Amino acid sequence: MIFTIAAKDLKSLFASPVAWVVLILVQLIAGYGFLRRFDDFLNLQPQLLQLSSPPGFTELVAAPTFSTLAAIMLFAVPVLAMRMIAEERRNQTMVLLTSAPVSMADIVLGKFCALMVMLMLILALIALMPLSLAAATRLDYRLIGSILLGLTLLAAAFSAVSLYVSSLTTHPIVAALGAFGALLGMVLIGEQVADNLHTRGLGVLAALAQVFSPVKNLEPLGKGVIDSYAIACLLLLAALFLALTVRQLDARRLRG
Amino acid sequence: MSSLSLSTAAAAATLRADGLSRRFGGRAAVDGINLELKRGEVLGFLGPNGAGKTTTMQMLTGNLAPTTGSVSICGVDLLASPVAAKSHLGYLPEVPPLYRDLNVAEFLELVARLHRVPKARRATAVNRASERCGLGDVRRKLIGALSKGYQQRVGIAQAIVHEPDIIILDEPTVGLDPNQIRDIRALIRELGNAHSVILSTHILPEVEAICDRVQIMHHGKMVYADTIAELKQLHNGRTLLLGLNQPPDASELAAIPGVASAEPLADNQFRLRVTPNADPTERIVALAAQKQWGLRQIGPAQTSLEDVFVNLTRHDAS
Incomplete structure:
Protein backbone atom coordinates (compact mmCIF):
# COMPACT_ATOMS: atom_id res chain seq x y z
CA MET A 1 0.00 0.00 0.00
CA ILE A 2 2.81 2.38 0.95
CA PHE A 3 4.41 1.58 -2.37
CA THR A 4 1.19 2.24 -4.30
CA ILE A 5 0.73 5.63 -2.68
CA ALA A 6 4.41 6.50 -3.11
CA ALA A 7 4.24 5.62 -6.81
CA LYS A 8 1.11 7.71 -7.24
CA ASP A 9 2.66 10.72 -5.51
CA LEU A 10 5.89 10.44 -7.47
CA LYS A 11 3.89 10.36 -10.67
CA SER A 12 1.95 13.47 -9.78
CA LEU A 13 5.18 15.13 -8.62
CA PHE A 14 6.65 14.65 -12.08
CA ALA A 15 3.40 15.55 -13.80
CA SER A 16 3.76 19.09 -12.49
CA PRO A 17 6.60 21.41 -13.47
CA VAL A 18 7.60 21.91 -9.84
CA ALA A 19 9.74 18.77 -9.61
CA TRP A 20 11.50 19.54 -12.88
CA VAL A 21 12.20 23.15 -11.93
CA VAL A 22 13.60 22.06 -8.59
CA LEU A 23 15.76 19.42 -10.27
CA ILE A 24 17.11 21.94 -12.77
CA LEU A 25 17.81 24.61 -10.18
CA VAL A 26 19.52 22.20 -7.82
CA GLN A 27 21.71 20.87 -10.62
CA LEU A 28 22.64 24.38 -11.75
CA ILE A 29 23.50 25.61 -8.27
CA ALA A 30 25.36 22.48 -7.21
CA GLY A 31 27.08 22.17 -10.60
CA TYR A 32 28.29 25.74 -10.51
CA GLY A 33 29.50 25.35 -6.93
CA PHE A 34 31.31 22.14 -7.81
CA LEU A 35 33.12 23.60 -10.83
CA ARG A 36 34.06 26.73 -8.93
CA ARG A 37 35.59 24.73 -6.09
CA PHE A 38 37.27 22.38 -8.52
CA ASP A 39 38.85 25.38 -10.24
CA ASP A 40 40.05 26.79 -6.92
CA PHE A 41 41.43 23.42 -5.99
CA LEU A 42 43.46 23.20 -9.20
CA ASN A 43 44.84 26.70 -8.63
CA LEU A 44 45.72 25.95 -5.02
CA GLN A 45 47.29 22.60 -5.70
CA PRO A 46 50.94 23.82 -5.88
CA GLN A 47 50.60 25.44 -2.46
CA LEU A 48 48.78 22.47 -1.00
CA LEU A 49 51.65 20.20 -2.00
CA GLN A 50 53.94 22.12 0.35
CA LEU A 51 51.83 21.18 3.39
CA SER A 52 52.86 18.15 5.39
CA SER A 53 49.44 16.43 5.22
CA PRO A 54 47.41 18.38 2.69
CA PRO A 55 43.59 18.10 2.54
CA GLY A 56 42.59 16.18 -0.53
CA PHE A 57 40.07 16.55 -3.29
CA THR A 58 37.28 15.00 -1.21
CA GLU A 59 37.65 17.48 1.66
CA LEU A 60 38.12 20.54 -0.49
CA VAL A 61 35.74 19.91 -3.39
CA ALA A 62 33.35 17.03 -2.73
CA ALA A 63 32.44 17.84 0.87
CA PRO A 64 31.62 21.52 0.28
CA THR A 65 29.54 20.55 -2.77
CA PHE A 66 27.48 18.26 -0.61
CA SER A 67 27.08 20.85 2.10
CA THR A 68 25.67 23.25 -0.50
CA LEU A 69 23.00 20.62 -0.95
CA ALA A 70 22.04 20.87 2.72
CA ALA A 71 21.33 24.56 2.17
CA ILE A 72 19.48 23.89 -1.09
CA MET A 73 17.27 21.29 0.58
CA LEU A 74 16.15 23.95 3.03
CA PHE A 75 13.99 25.44 0.28
CA ALA A 76 13.74 22.50 -2.14
CA VAL A 77 12.09 20.07 0.28
CA PRO A 78 9.27 22.42 1.32
CA VAL A 79 8.57 23.15 -2.36
CA LEU A 80 8.51 19.47 -3.29
CA ALA A 81 6.34 18.57 -0.30
CA MET A 82 3.95 21.50 -0.40
CA ARG A 83 1.32 19.91 -2.61
CA MET A 84 1.39 16.45 -1.16
CA ILE A 85 -1.23 16.87 1.52
CA ALA A 86 -2.40 20.47 1.15
CA GLU A 87 -3.48 20.03 -2.45
CA GLU A 88 -5.08 16.64 -1.88
CA ARG A 89 -7.24 18.26 0.75
CA ARG A 90 -7.87 21.34 -1.38
CA ASN A 91 -9.03 19.22 -4.35
CA GLN A 92 -10.87 16.88 -1.99
CA THR A 93 -8.99 13.89 -3.35
CA MET A 94 -7.81 12.89 0.11
CA VAL A 95 -11.22 11.19 0.49
CA LEU A 96 -10.13 8.65 -2.11
CA LEU A 97 -7.29 7.53 0.13
CA THR A 98 -9.16 7.78 3.43
CA SER A 99 -12.14 5.79 2.07
CA ALA A 100 -9.88 3.02 0.83
CA PRO A 101 -8.81 0.22 3.16
CA VAL A 102 -5.55 2.00 3.91
CA SER A 103 -4.40 3.26 7.28
CA MET A 104 -3.51 6.89 7.85
CA ALA A 105 0.06 5.85 8.65
CA ASP A 106 0.32 4.11 5.26
CA ILE A 107 -0.85 7.27 3.53
CA VAL A 108 1.68 9.46 5.32
CA LEU A 109 4.52 6.96 4.88
CA GLY A 110 3.65 6.60 1.18
CA LYS A 111 3.96 10.31 0.67
CA PHE A 112 7.13 10.41 2.73
CA CYS A 113 8.64 7.65 0.59
CA ALA A 114 7.75 9.52 -2.60
CA LEU A 115 9.58 12.57 -1.27
CA MET A 116 12.57 10.50 -0.23
CA VAL A 117 12.84 8.84 -3.65
CA MET A 118 12.83 12.26 -5.26
CA LEU A 119 15.47 13.58 -2.85
CA MET A 120 17.61 10.46 -3.31
CA LEU A 121 17.50 11.13 -7.02
CA ILE A 122 18.76 14.66 -6.44
CA LEU A 123 21.42 13.35 -4.07
CA ALA A 124 22.53 10.72 -6.59
CA LEU A 125 22.80 13.27 -9.39
CA ILE A 126 24.99 15.48 -7.21
CA ALA A 127 27.08 12.57 -5.97
CA LEU A 128 27.87 11.86 -9.63
CA MET A 129 29.77 15.15 -9.90
CA PRO A 130 32.69 14.26 -7.59
CA LEU A 131 32.41 10.56 -8.45
CA SER A 132 32.98 11.39 -12.12
CA LEU A 133 36.57 12.18 -11.13
CA ALA A 134 37.08 8.82 -9.47
CA ALA A 135 39.46 7.75 -12.23
CA ALA A 136 41.55 10.91 -12.02
CA THR A 137 42.05 11.32 -8.30
CA ARG A 138 41.89 9.35 -5.10
CA LEU A 139 38.55 9.79 -3.43
CA ASP A 140 37.89 9.26 0.25
CA TYR A 141 34.90 6.94 -0.12
CA ARG A 142 34.41 6.67 3.61
CA LEU A 143 33.99 10.40 3.95
CA ILE A 144 31.66 10.52 0.96
CA GLY A 145 29.62 7.66 2.40
CA SER A 146 29.34 9.38 5.74
CA ILE A 147 28.27 12.65 4.10
CA LEU A 148 25.66 10.86 1.97
CA LEU A 149 24.29 9.12 5.06
CA GLY A 150 24.04 12.47 6.83
CA LEU A 151 22.30 14.12 3.87
CA THR A 152 19.84 11.23 3.59
CA LEU A 153 18.93 11.59 7.24
CA LEU A 154 18.68 15.36 6.86
CA ALA A 155 16.40 14.88 3.85
CA ALA A 156 14.21 12.56 5.92
CA ALA A 157 13.94 15.08 8.75
CA PHE A 158 13.21 17.97 6.36
CA SER A 159 10.63 15.86 4.50
CA ALA A 160 8.79 14.93 7.68
CA VAL A 161 8.64 18.55 8.85
CA SER A 162 7.49 19.74 5.41
CA LEU A 163 4.80 17.06 5.20
CA TYR A 164 3.52 18.04 8.61
CA VAL A 165 3.23 21.70 7.62
CA SER A 166 1.52 20.61 4.38
CA SER A 167 -1.09 18.80 6.48
CA LEU A 168 -1.91 21.99 8.39
CA THR A 169 -3.20 24.03 5.47
CA THR A 170 -5.01 23.63 2.16
CA HIS A 171 -2.83 26.20 0.39
CA PRO A 172 0.32 24.69 -1.13
CA ILE A 173 2.17 28.03 -1.15
CA VAL A 174 1.39 28.61 2.51
CA ALA A 175 2.62 25.07 3.19
CA ALA A 176 5.91 25.75 1.36
CA LEU A 177 6.51 29.04 3.14
CA GLY A 178 5.51 27.59 6.48
CA ALA A 179 7.79 24.59 6.12
CA PHE A 180 10.66 26.82 4.97
CA GLY A 181 10.08 29.05 8.00
CA ALA A 182 9.95 26.10 10.37
CA LEU A 183 13.15 24.57 8.99
CA LEU A 184 14.99 27.89 8.94
CA GLY A 185 13.82 28.53 12.49
CA MET A 186 15.17 25.17 13.60
CA VAL A 187 18.49 25.76 11.91
CA LEU A 188 18.92 29.24 13.35
CA ILE A 189 17.28 28.98 16.78
CA GLY A 190 17.55 25.29 17.56
CA GLU A 191 21.34 25.37 17.47
CA GLN A 192 21.60 28.47 19.58
CA VAL A 193 19.21 27.16 22.18
CA ALA A 194 21.09 23.88 22.34
CA ASP A 195 24.43 25.66 22.77
CA ASN A 196 22.98 28.04 25.31
CA LEU A 197 21.48 25.28 27.42
CA HIS A 198 24.69 23.34 27.19
CA THR A 199 26.82 26.22 28.52
CA ARG A 200 24.38 26.65 31.40
CA GLY A 201 24.94 23.04 32.29
CA LEU A 202 21.39 21.89 31.50
CA GLY A 203 22.61 18.78 29.74
CA VAL A 204 19.31 16.97 29.34
CA LEU A 205 17.50 19.99 27.93
CA ALA A 206 20.42 20.68 25.62
CA ALA A 207 20.26 17.12 24.39
CA LEU A 208 16.56 17.55 23.74
CA ALA A 209 17.06 20.84 21.94
CA GLN A 210 19.66 19.20 19.77
CA VAL A 211 16.90 17.09 18.20
CA PHE A 212 15.57 20.31 16.70
CA SER A 213 18.84 21.49 15.20
CA PRO A 214 19.10 19.24 12.14
CA VAL A 215 21.98 21.00 10.40
CA LYS A 216 24.13 20.92 13.52
CA ASN A 217 23.54 17.17 13.66
CA LEU A 218 24.79 16.92 10.10
CA GLU A 219 28.18 18.45 11.00
CA PRO A 220 29.89 15.41 12.53
CA LEU A 221 28.78 13.19 9.64
CA GLY A 222 29.99 15.87 7.23
CA LYS A 223 33.45 15.45 8.73
CA GLY A 224 33.30 11.70 8.55
CA VAL A 225 32.56 11.25 12.26
CA ILE A 226 29.78 8.77 12.93
CA ASP A 227 28.13 10.44 15.91
CA SER A 228 25.37 8.10 16.99
CA TYR A 229 23.55 10.73 19.03
CA ALA A 230 23.45 13.09 16.05
CA ILE A 231 22.10 10.28 13.87
CA ALA A 232 19.50 9.44 16.51
CA CYS A 233 18.48 13.10 16.68
CA LEU A 234 17.87 13.28 12.93
CA LEU A 235 15.88 10.04 12.97
CA LEU A 236 13.92 11.21 15.98
CA LEU A 237 13.02 14.48 14.30
CA ALA A 238 11.77 12.64 11.22
CA ALA A 239 9.77 10.12 13.26
CA LEU A 240 8.30 12.83 15.48
CA PHE A 241 6.96 14.87 12.57
CA LEU A 242 5.67 11.83 10.70
CA ALA A 243 3.73 10.85 13.81
CA LEU A 244 2.43 14.41 14.14
CA THR A 245 1.29 14.32 10.51
CA VAL A 246 -0.66 11.09 11.07
CA ARG A 247 -2.18 12.63 14.18
CA GLN A 248 -3.11 15.79 12.34
CA LEU A 249 -4.88 13.87 9.56
CA ASP A 250 -6.67 11.70 12.10
CA ALA A 251 -7.74 14.78 14.01
CA ARG A 252 -9.44 16.02 10.87
CA ARG A 253 -11.56 12.89 10.84
CA LEU A 254 -12.41 13.41 14.50
CA ARG A 255 -13.03 17.14 14.34
CA GLY A 256 -14.56 17.24 10.87
CA MET B 1 -42.79 -17.73 8.10
CA THR B 227 -40.29 1.11 1.27
CA ILE B 228 -41.17 2.71 -2.02
CA ALA B 229 -43.71 -0.04 -2.75
CA GLU B 230 -45.54 0.69 0.48
CA LEU B 231 -45.32 4.39 -0.13
CA LYS B 232 -46.85 3.99 -3.55
CA GLN B 233 -49.59 1.77 -2.28
CA LEU B 234 -50.31 4.05 0.63
CA HIS B 235 -50.54 7.25 -1.30
CA ASN B 236 -50.87 6.39 -4.94
CA GLY B 237 -53.58 3.76 -5.11
CA ARG B 238 -55.75 5.03 -2.33
CA THR B 239 -55.98 8.68 -3.09
CA LEU B 240 -57.97 10.25 -5.90
CA LEU B 241 -57.61 13.73 -7.20
CA LEU B 242 -60.94 15.16 -8.36
CA GLY B 243 -61.52 18.43 -10.23
CA LEU B 244 -65.08 19.81 -10.55
CA ASN B 245 -66.39 23.02 -12.11
CA GLN B 246 -69.54 23.23 -9.96
CA PRO B 247 -68.46 21.39 -6.82
CA PRO B 248 -70.88 20.29 -4.14
CA ASP B 249 -70.03 20.41 -0.46
CA ALA B 250 -67.11 18.19 0.55
CA SER B 251 -69.37 16.25 2.89
CA GLU B 252 -71.52 15.19 -0.06
CA LEU B 253 -68.43 13.73 -1.75
CA ALA B 254 -67.39 12.00 1.43
CA ALA B 255 -70.80 10.36 1.62
CA ILE B 256 -70.22 8.47 -1.66
CA PRO B 257 -69.73 4.76 -0.88
CA GLY B 258 -66.09 3.79 -1.11
CA VAL B 259 -64.82 7.28 -0.22
CA ALA B 260 -63.40 7.57 3.25
CA SER B 261 -62.89 11.31 3.31
CA ALA B 262 -62.82 14.30 1.00
CA GLU B 263 -60.44 17.16 1.46
CA PRO B 264 -61.04 20.37 -0.52
CA LEU B 265 -57.95 21.78 -2.23
CA ALA B 266 -57.46 25.03 -4.13
CA ASP B 267 -59.02 25.59 -7.59
CA ASN B 268 -62.16 23.45 -6.94
CA GLN B 269 -60.11 20.30 -6.51
CA PHE B 270 -60.62 17.61 -3.92
CA ARG B 271 -58.39 14.89 -2.58
CA LEU B 272 -60.46 11.80 -1.87
CA ARG B 273 -59.26 9.07 0.43
CA VAL B 274 -60.53 5.74 -0.78
CA THR B 275 -61.55 3.02 1.65
CA PRO B 276 -59.46 -0.14 1.27
CA ASN B 277 -60.38 -2.52 -1.53
CA ALA B 278 -62.86 -0.15 -3.11
CA ASP B 279 -62.81 1.69 -6.42
CA PRO B 280 -65.46 4.42 -6.42
CA THR B 281 -64.19 6.01 -9.65
CA GLU B 282 -67.10 4.86 -11.83
CA ARG B 283 -69.62 5.81 -9.20
CA ILE B 284 -68.15 9.31 -8.93
CA VAL B 285 -68.22 9.80 -12.69
CA ALA B 286 -71.84 8.69 -12.85
CA LEU B 287 -72.84 10.93 -9.97
CA ALA B 288 -70.99 13.90 -11.42
CA ALA B 289 -72.89 13.54 -14.70
CA GLN B 290 -76.20 13.08 -12.92
CA LYS B 291 -75.80 16.08 -10.59
CA GLN B 292 -73.98 18.24 -13.15
CA TRP B 293 -70.87 18.90 -11.05
CA GLY B 294 -68.90 19.62 -14.23
CA LEU B 295 -66.30 16.89 -13.92
CA ARG B 296 -63.02 17.94 -15.57
CA GLN B 297 -60.43 15.77 -13.88
CA ILE B 298 -60.24 12.50 -11.99
CA GLY B 299 -57.26 10.30 -11.32
CA PRO B 300 -54.89 8.95 -8.71
CA ALA B 301 -52.93 11.60 -6.81
CA GLN B 302 -49.43 10.93 -8.07
CA THR B 303 -47.03 13.26 -6.35
CA SER B 304 -46.87 10.93 -3.40
CA LEU B 305 -43.24 11.15 -2.38
CA GLU B 306 -43.14 14.84 -3.06
CA ASP B 307 -46.13 15.31 -0.76
CA VAL B 308 -44.46 13.37 1.98
CA PHE B 309 -41.24 15.23 1.47
CA VAL B 310 -42.82 18.67 1.44
CA ASN B 311 -45.07 17.91 4.39
CA LEU B 312 -42.20 16.69 6.48
CA THR B 313 -39.66 19.30 5.63
CA ARG B 314 -41.50 22.50 4.79
CA HIS B 315 -43.21 23.86 7.88
CA ASP B 316 -40.18 25.04 9.82
CA ALA B 317 -38.12 26.00 6.82
CA SER B 318 -39.72 29.44 6.65
Missing part, protein backbone atom coordinates in the same frame (compact mmCIF):
# COMPACT_ATOMS: atom_id res chain seq x y z
CA SER B 2 -42.35 -14.26 9.48
CA SER B 3 -39.62 -15.35 11.89
CA LEU B 4 -37.80 -17.03 9.01
CA SER B 5 -37.88 -13.95 6.83
CA LEU B 6 -36.75 -11.87 9.79
CA SER B 7 -33.71 -14.07 10.40
CA THR B 8 -32.67 -14.09 6.76
CA ALA B 9 -33.10 -10.33 6.68
CA ALA B 10 -30.82 -9.97 9.68
CA ALA B 11 -28.23 -12.24 8.09
CA ALA B 12 -28.28 -10.28 4.86
CA ALA B 13 -27.88 -6.85 6.49
CA THR B 14 -24.70 -5.41 5.02
CA LEU B 15 -24.69 -2.08 6.79
CA ARG B 16 -26.02 -1.10 10.16
CA ALA B 17 -25.83 2.22 11.92
CA ASP B 18 -27.14 2.63 15.45
CA GLY B 19 -27.78 5.93 17.15
CA LEU B 20 -25.40 7.78 14.88
CA SER B 21 -24.90 11.40 15.97
CA ARG B 22 -22.46 14.09 15.05
CA ARG B 23 -22.09 17.47 16.71
CA PHE B 24 -20.17 20.40 15.28
CA GLY B 25 -19.58 22.72 18.21
CA GLY B 26 -22.93 22.88 19.93
CA ARG B 27 -24.98 22.13 16.84
CA ALA B 28 -26.10 18.60 16.08
CA ALA B 29 -25.64 18.04 12.34
CA VAL B 30 -26.86 14.46 12.63
CA ASP B 31 -28.90 13.36 15.58
CA GLY B 32 -29.45 9.74 16.51
CA ILE B 33 -29.87 8.07 13.13
CA ASN B 34 -30.55 4.36 12.77
CA LEU B 35 -30.03 2.71 9.46
CA GLU B 36 -30.06 -0.77 8.07
CA LEU B 37 -29.25 -1.86 4.58
CA LYS B 38 -29.78 -5.31 3.15
CA ARG B 39 -27.98 -6.98 0.31
CA GLY B 40 -29.49 -6.18 -3.03
CA GLU B 41 -31.28 -3.12 -1.79
CA VAL B 42 -31.15 0.45 -3.04
CA LEU B 43 -31.79 2.98 -0.31
CA GLY B 44 -32.66 6.54 -1.22
CA PHE B 45 -31.55 9.22 1.14
CA LEU B 46 -33.63 12.33 0.79
CA GLY B 47 -33.52 15.66 2.48
CA PRO B 48 -33.33 19.37 1.85
CA ASN B 49 -29.89 21.01 1.69
CA GLY B 50 -28.20 20.99 5.05
CA ALA B 51 -30.29 18.15 6.41
CA GLY B 52 -27.18 16.13 7.28
CA LYS B 53 -27.13 13.70 4.35
CA THR B 54 -23.49 14.28 3.47
CA THR B 55 -22.41 14.24 7.11
CA THR B 56 -24.16 10.89 7.55
CA MET B 57 -22.46 9.48 4.47
CA GLN B 58 -19.06 10.70 5.68
CA MET B 59 -19.65 8.85 8.92
CA LEU B 60 -20.80 5.69 7.16
CA THR B 61 -17.60 5.67 5.09
CA GLY B 62 -15.24 6.36 7.97
CA ASN B 63 -14.29 9.83 6.81
CA LEU B 64 -15.79 11.46 9.86
CA ALA B 65 -15.89 10.09 13.37
CA PRO B 66 -19.37 10.05 14.91
CA THR B 67 -19.86 11.77 18.26
CA THR B 68 -21.94 8.81 19.41
CA GLY B 69 -23.23 5.66 17.80
CA SER B 70 -21.75 2.79 15.88
CA VAL B 71 -21.48 1.63 12.29
CA SER B 72 -21.06 -1.98 11.31
CA ILE B 73 -20.22 -2.94 7.75
CA CYS B 74 -20.70 -6.57 6.77
CA GLY B 75 -20.40 -7.40 10.44
CA VAL B 76 -17.17 -5.44 10.95
CA ASP B 77 -17.18 -2.48 13.32
CA LEU B 78 -16.07 0.54 11.30
CA LEU B 79 -14.68 2.42 14.29
CA ALA B 80 -12.81 -0.52 15.83
CA SER B 81 -11.27 -1.90 12.63
CA PRO B 82 -11.60 0.75 9.94
CA VAL B 83 -9.29 -0.85 7.38
CA ALA B 84 -11.17 -4.17 7.35
CA ALA B 85 -14.55 -2.43 7.24
CA LYS B 86 -13.55 -0.04 4.45
CA SER B 87 -12.61 -2.92 2.16
CA HIS B 88 -16.36 -3.53 1.70
CA LEU B 89 -17.09 0.05 0.73
CA GLY B 90 -17.20 2.08 -2.43
CA TYR B 91 -17.82 5.77 -1.95
CA LEU B 92 -18.53 8.64 -4.29
CA PRO B 93 -18.42 11.86 -2.27
CA GLU B 94 -20.19 15.07 -3.21
CA VAL B 95 -17.06 16.29 -5.01
CA PRO B 96 -15.67 13.31 -6.96
CA PRO B 97 -12.10 12.66 -5.77
CA LEU B 98 -10.26 12.62 -9.10
CA TYR B 99 -6.59 13.06 -9.91
CA ARG B 100 -6.74 15.40 -12.85
CA ASP B 101 -3.27 14.55 -14.13
CA LEU B 102 -3.98 10.82 -14.50
CA ASN B 103 -5.90 9.32 -17.38
CA VAL B 104 -9.09 7.37 -16.74
CA ALA B 105 -7.53 3.90 -17.00
CA GLU B 106 -4.54 4.85 -14.82
CA PHE B 107 -6.84 6.35 -12.24
CA LEU B 108 -9.13 3.32 -12.03
CA GLU B 109 -6.07 1.09 -11.88
CA LEU B 110 -4.81 3.12 -8.91
CA VAL B 111 -8.17 2.83 -7.14
CA ALA B 112 -8.20 -0.94 -7.76
CA ARG B 113 -4.71 -1.15 -6.24
CA LEU B 114 -5.73 0.91 -3.21
CA HIS B 115 -8.65 -1.45 -2.69
CA ARG B 116 -6.34 -4.46 -2.94
CA VAL B 117 -7.84 -5.97 -6.10
CA PRO B 118 -5.41 -8.81 -6.94
CA LYS B 119 -3.08 -8.02 -9.81
CA ALA B 120 -4.52 -10.77 -12.01
CA ARG B 121 -8.03 -9.32 -11.79
CA ARG B 122 -7.12 -5.65 -11.95
CA ALA B 123 -7.24 -5.11 -15.71
CA THR B 124 -10.59 -6.89 -15.96
CA ALA B 125 -12.00 -4.85 -13.09
CA VAL B 126 -10.88 -1.60 -14.69
CA ASN B 127 -12.35 -2.59 -18.06
CA ARG B 128 -15.61 -3.67 -16.54
CA ALA B 129 -16.04 -0.52 -14.47
CA SER B 130 -15.23 1.77 -17.38
CA GLU B 131 -17.64 -0.08 -19.66
CA ARG B 132 -20.41 -0.01 -17.11
CA CYS B 133 -20.04 3.73 -16.70
CA GLY B 134 -19.76 4.39 -20.43
CA LEU B 135 -16.12 5.42 -20.27
CA GLY B 136 -14.92 3.05 -23.00
CA ASP B 137 -13.92 5.73 -25.48
CA VAL B 138 -12.24 8.14 -23.05
CA ARG B 139 -10.04 5.64 -21.27
CA ARG B 140 -6.79 7.22 -22.44
CA LYS B 141 -7.87 10.80 -21.81
CA LEU B 142 -6.64 12.85 -18.88
CA ILE B 143 -9.36 13.26 -16.27
CA GLY B 144 -8.68 16.99 -16.13
CA ALA B 145 -9.63 17.25 -19.82
CA LEU B 146 -13.00 15.54 -19.44
CA SER B 147 -16.35 17.30 -19.19
CA LYS B 148 -18.20 17.50 -15.91
CA GLY B 149 -20.54 14.67 -16.86
CA TYR B 150 -17.68 12.34 -17.74
CA GLN B 151 -15.85 13.26 -14.57
CA GLN B 152 -18.94 12.34 -12.60
CA ARG B 153 -19.00 8.99 -14.36
CA VAL B 154 -15.34 8.43 -13.51
CA GLY B 155 -16.35 9.19 -9.94
CA ILE B 156 -18.98 6.45 -10.06
CA ALA B 157 -16.58 4.03 -11.78
CA GLN B 158 -14.12 4.71 -8.98
CA ALA B 159 -16.73 3.65 -6.42
CA ILE B 160 -17.52 0.33 -8.12
CA VAL B 161 -14.23 -0.79 -9.65
CA HIS B 162 -13.43 -3.13 -6.75
CA GLU B 163 -16.96 -4.62 -6.68
CA PRO B 164 -17.66 -3.55 -3.10
CA ASP B 165 -20.55 -4.97 -1.07
CA ILE B 166 -21.82 -1.51 -0.26
CA ILE B 167 -21.82 1.41 -2.63
CA ILE B 168 -22.45 4.85 -1.20
CA LEU B 169 -23.19 7.58 -3.72
CA ASP B 170 -23.60 11.20 -2.71
CA GLU B 171 -25.72 12.90 -5.38
CA PRO B 172 -24.48 10.72 -8.25
CA THR B 173 -26.46 12.36 -11.05
CA VAL B 174 -25.42 15.95 -10.41
CA GLY B 175 -24.08 17.63 -13.53
CA LEU B 176 -25.25 14.97 -15.98
CA ASP B 177 -27.46 15.54 -18.99
CA PRO B 178 -30.86 13.77 -19.15
CA ASN B 179 -29.56 10.87 -21.24
CA GLN B 180 -26.64 10.29 -18.94
CA ILE B 181 -28.96 10.49 -15.95
CA ARG B 182 -31.03 7.68 -17.43
CA ASP B 183 -27.92 5.59 -18.06
CA ILE B 184 -26.66 6.14 -14.54
CA ARG B 185 -30.06 5.32 -13.03
CA ALA B 186 -30.16 2.08 -14.99
CA LEU B 187 -26.63 1.36 -13.78
CA ILE B 188 -27.54 2.01 -10.15
CA ARG B 189 -30.58 -0.25 -10.52
CA GLU B 190 -28.34 -2.94 -11.96
CA LEU B 191 -25.78 -2.49 -9.17
CA GLY B 192 -28.62 -2.82 -6.68
CA ASN B 193 -29.16 -6.41 -7.75
CA ALA B 194 -25.87 -7.69 -6.46
CA HIS B 195 -24.70 -4.95 -4.10
CA SER B 196 -26.28 -2.68 -1.53
CA VAL B 197 -26.52 0.91 -2.62
CA ILE B 198 -27.18 4.08 -0.66
CA LEU B 199 -27.68 7.21 -2.68
CA SER B 200 -28.50 10.68 -1.58
CA THR B 201 -30.35 13.09 -3.77
CA HIS B 202 -32.95 15.77 -3.73
CA ILE B 203 -34.44 14.70 -7.03
CA LEU B 204 -37.66 12.96 -5.99
CA PRO B 205 -38.51 11.08 -9.20
CA GLU B 206 -35.02 9.62 -9.05
CA VAL B 207 -35.77 8.01 -5.72
CA GLU B 208 -39.11 6.72 -6.95
CA ALA B 209 -37.51 5.37 -10.08
CA ILE B 210 -34.59 3.45 -8.63
CA CYS B 211 -34.89 2.97 -4.89
CA ASP B 212 -36.44 0.11 -2.94
CA ARG B 213 -36.59 2.13 0.23
CA VAL B 214 -36.55 5.77 1.12
CA GLN B 215 -35.43 7.61 4.20
CA ILE B 216 -36.06 11.30 4.59
CA MET B 217 -33.76 13.39 6.75
CA HIS B 218 -34.56 16.76 8.15
CA HIS B 219 -32.51 18.83 10.60
CA GLY B 220 -30.26 15.85 11.26
CA LYS B 221 -33.10 13.50 12.16
CA MET B 222 -34.66 10.66 10.22
CA VAL B 223 -38.25 11.80 9.79
CA TYR B 224 -39.52 9.16 7.40
CA ALA B 225 -38.50 5.65 6.48
CA ASP B 226 -40.49 3.28 4.33
